[in-house]
Amino acid sequence: MHDLGALCEAVELTFSDGDAWSHTTAAALWGLPLPSGIDLTATLHVSRGPGKFPSEAAGITGHVRPRTNHVTRHRGRPVTTLARTWLDLAGLVRPAALTGPDQGRVDARRATMPSLSSTHELSFMDLVCVTDAIVGRRWPAVPREELARALAWHGSRRGARALRRALAATRAFVDSPMETRLRLMLVASGFPCPVVGADVYDRDRWVARPDLCWPGLRIAIEYDGIHHLTDRQQMLDDVARREELERLGWRVLVLYADDVLRRWPATTGRVMQAFADRGVDPGNLADAPDVVVRPRIVEVA
Template sequence: MDADLADDLVAVCRAVALLLPGGAAFSHLTAARLWKLPVSAAAEQRQELHVTGAGADRVLRTPRVVAHRGLGAAEVTSTKGVPVTSPGRTWRDLGAVDLAADGHPVAGVEPDHEELVVLTDALLSCHPLTDLPRYGLRPRDLVSIVRSIPGERGVGRLRRALAEASTFVDSSMETRTRLRAIASGFPRPVVGADLVGPDGAWIARPDLCWPQVRVAIEYDGASHVSRSRLGSDTARREAMERYGWRSVVLYATDVGARWWVTCERLREAFALQGCPDPARIPPAIRALERPRIVGVPL
């Protein structure tokens, strides 16, 4: 292999795939990376490749390859020209993997649990225009997987992650914001809802919101820095204000290094909307269809 391609995961997997027996596929964190799932920075830097073989035999005993066994034919597919475990099987395998680097919990959320919820949200995510599942998975599919592997290593972690997962999440930072807000005493928010006017005209789609008090969280990542995007974001938030909504805009440092300051901003937003005790609001139920909130102008 060309030395320039040594750090190219797809190129490396294509080379290694030439040595794999039939029915084997890349799995675990290697599969997650091939599927472009949002693995942690620590996981992204790991050099080993995970491969699972069919039946009881392990495959390809080499220093860089971590071999597993027990893969069913229906659990193998391909992406980028290499055999890989299906999204559902990849999720099942990730339950037994250490996903986070050693770190301190934020707002009491364990890092490894947070990473697994991030991956679960990503696997349940939908295309923003069609709401069709990106990976062909619905919550019921993950429930079926958990029920099919009682006693398997990692099943408890998968069950806990699924209990806190949400559909209609657009980024890993939205997941982290939601988990940390809930752990900090805020009720579970509505995720990815469409806010429309009385005539059905679309107004906005806040990342997280509490419709009872008209408070929303908007996470602004790198894609929001262009002048045109900033202009559309501002117009959308002004439209929300005309309907009595208050938006709390967050950036990466607000979710990570400044979380407790962010909590105070959220509490202030609730208080300004007439709710000094956010815990009194009932938690949102995870929606199977994208929520739709009809706004009433002030």
Template structure:
């Protein structure tokens, strides 16, 4: 008997002869939800949001994955990997379980797509759900990531507001749309942009293309102010701990400097306390004012 890859419904696997009842009850198989099991060495960890979503999808027949888990599966990761998995189950009453959030929303067929064999809410519907739920910063973070990956204009959410004005949290959507920019390359870049603008920095251009004095392409910067030739670049931990990434960054910064650009690095600490970073950016813009 071959091992089963990934989570499975025990009743179906036993009926198909893929596993015995004895083994299901044994130590090599872990029970996740009623009738949902997985081999013990394949259990998704708390930080594996996509893996936990695949496990949860078997709990309710026909359930649709939503929220941060849907964003993860759509390739628009934008929240905590340890976030609970949202299951959209329609009007059915389903007992909640640890790590799951049961939502009794009714989805239109156009709001559902299939990813790796799993039913998930589309990028636009996922954005509608998350923006209405999250705080003003994280709502824009989710909208940027989903609009970029899903290829839709954030303003498309305004039509949903008009058709569903009484939906909980709908009043949060227009502000998020006004602040969204799907050119943003990552959630930290969106947080950096919003933190700067909220502290008086003129709006930058996300993923700005930089050329040298002869018009040759140099690269893209996370955020750029073209007239002043100032850029802000988010530097996550891997930029420091990965030697190849660090060497790549140094060569890139040297090329930008050769083209007359000043690059200001932004760290996770700067995202938590954006005022000081905003002051540095404002000083650089003032010093390099054309």
């Protein structure tokens, strides 16, 4: 990001009124999750205002922006608004859609590929990761309704289908892009969409906040990133919370990056076994609905 910021600062010297960063450049400046395989400094995206010719130069892709109110400033830089950036990113989604667990596995692994790409192509899963991140922002807050209004304005322009699907698939209270990928891969593998970020209480005492769960079955999934392994206090807290959940009758599955990116068949087997131990066929359960208030699950030990 430091290199991108320095490059943007230099290019902004050539900006005229109304010019702004857009597409993946704006997304990176906003701090939205993008695949690590994208070389953000190889291609910069510049949006120009109504009536302006989208001039291009080496390493710069120009775009025409039909509305002046689609621009704001973030940390001193002119960028397209979060809603407009979301619309623009959908135009970069490749045609192949998320149609099954294999495609989900390919999309999830793609985010860790070391090779860099200057095409800035995205998958549908990438778009949902961005959508979750936008909806989950605290500042500036962008409620789902604002994205829905932006989509209505967008109409049938390029990416509209992907945007509609992403908005339907997004969930609030997601803590990381890997949690989004895990959720989508579970759904693509035939499991009902789990509840995201619910607070579990033992009567009136807070116990834990599983990343994903099926409360009716008392099955929880925790995705642990690297900090859960390197931060000693985090590890101790994790163990204590999981033991509390298990005391309340919960089954807790802990997943790491390799479980999602490299051992997905074995991972789905673990989840399927948890459902089987509860005597439930996952195909018979409905998806958890999206909610605007964090779910609260109260247990009585």
